[in-house]
Amino acid sequence: MFGDFLGTGRPQLAFWNQNAKAIFLATIPSPPTTEPWPATKIFQGAAGEPGGLYPEGADAIDVDGDGRVDLLAGNAWFKHEGGTTFRPIRIGPIGGRIAAGQLVAGGHPEIVIAPGDCTGPLRWYSCDGDPLGPQSWRGHELIRGDVVHGHSLALADVDGDGHLDVFAAEMAKWKESASVPDNPDARAWIFYGDGRGGFVTTEFARGRGFHETRLADLNGDGRVDVLQKPYTWSAPRIDIWLNERR
Numbered sequence: 001m002f003g004d005f006l007g008t009g010r011p012q013l014a015f016w017n018q019n020a021k022a023i024f025l026a027t028i029p030s031p032p033t034t035e036p037w038p039a040t041k042i043f044q045g046a047a048g049e050p051g052g053l054y055p056e057g058a059d060a061i062d063v064d065g066d067g068r069v070d071l072l073a074g075n076a077w078f079k080h081e082g083g084t085t086f087r088p089i090r091i092g093p094i095g096g097r098i099a100a101g102q103l104v105a106g107g108h109p110e111i112v113i114a115p116g117d118c119t120g121p122l123r124w125y126s127c128d129g130d131p132l133g134p135q136s137w138r139g140h141e142l143i144r145g146d147v148v149h150g151h152s153l154a155l156a157d158v159d160g161d162g163h164l165d166v167f168a169a170e171m172a173k174w175k176e177s178a179s180v181p182d183n184p185d186a187r188a189w190i191f192y193g194d195g196r197g198g199f200v201t202t203e204f205a206r207g208r209g210f211h212e213t214r215l216a217d218l219n220g221d222g223r224v225d226v227l228q229k230p231y232t233w234s235a236p237r238i239d240i241w242l243n244e245r246r
Helices: none
Strands: 012-017 022-027 039-044 058-061 070-073 076-080 086-090 097-101 110-114 123-127 137-141 152-156 165-169 187-193 199-206 214-216 225-228 239-241
Touching: 012 058, 012 070, 039 086, 058 097, 070 097, 097 152, 110 152, 110 165, 152 214, 165 199
Parallel strands: none
Antiparallel strands: 012 022, 022 039, 058 070, 070 076, 076 086, 097 110, 110 123, 123 137, 152 165, 165 187, 187 199, 214 225, 225 239
C-alpha cells in the first residue's frame, strides 16, 4: 500500500513480510530503479490472524482526522508517532482483507474487515469515540454467519447514489492439488449502503471463485464495474462484469 505515512510530502510503500509477521515501510529512492529500496520494520506481531496463518490486508485513509493518511493492516490502524515509530490500534478481533471509507456521513471513516484465508465474520466498524482507543471501535455484521476465505473486499459507489457500497466475495478453491473446489457454493455480495449505516444485501454470484476482486469503471461509461479473477478455481481466467445500471 502506497501512502505518505511519514508525512514527508512523498509516498512510501508499506508491505507485509508474511512469514515474519511484520510490516516494512520502504522509502522510494530517486531514481526509483535503484535497488533495493531502503525499508524499515515498523511492526511485528499478531494482527488478528488465526493460529498458523499469516497476517494480510492493507489500506490507507486518514482515520483520526488530523489531515495525514494512516496505514491500516491486519486488524488495526497505525498511528504515526514520529520517525519510523507507529502505534497499532486494534479495530476488531480478526484480520484479513481490510478497506476503509465514509460509509456513514460525517465523523471518522468506517473500516470493513473480512477473513482472507480463513473463515470468519464480515463486519464494518464504526468509531464511537476516540479512534486511538480500541474500545471505541464497534463492529456491525454485514451478514449472519461466517464468510469462507473472503479474499475479495472493495468499497465503491456501485449504484451511483452518492453512498459507498461494499463488495465482498469468497474463494471457491485454494488447494492447488485438489481436483474439485474446496468451497463449491462460494458466494459474492454487494451491500448497497444508504450513507446512514444501513445496507441492502444482494447476492452478486454463487459457485464462482473470487480472489482479489477490484471495482473500477472499466469501459468509461461512468459506472463502477467488477474485475474478477480466481485463485485456482477454473484458472487461468479473468472475468469482467459490466455495470448496466439504468
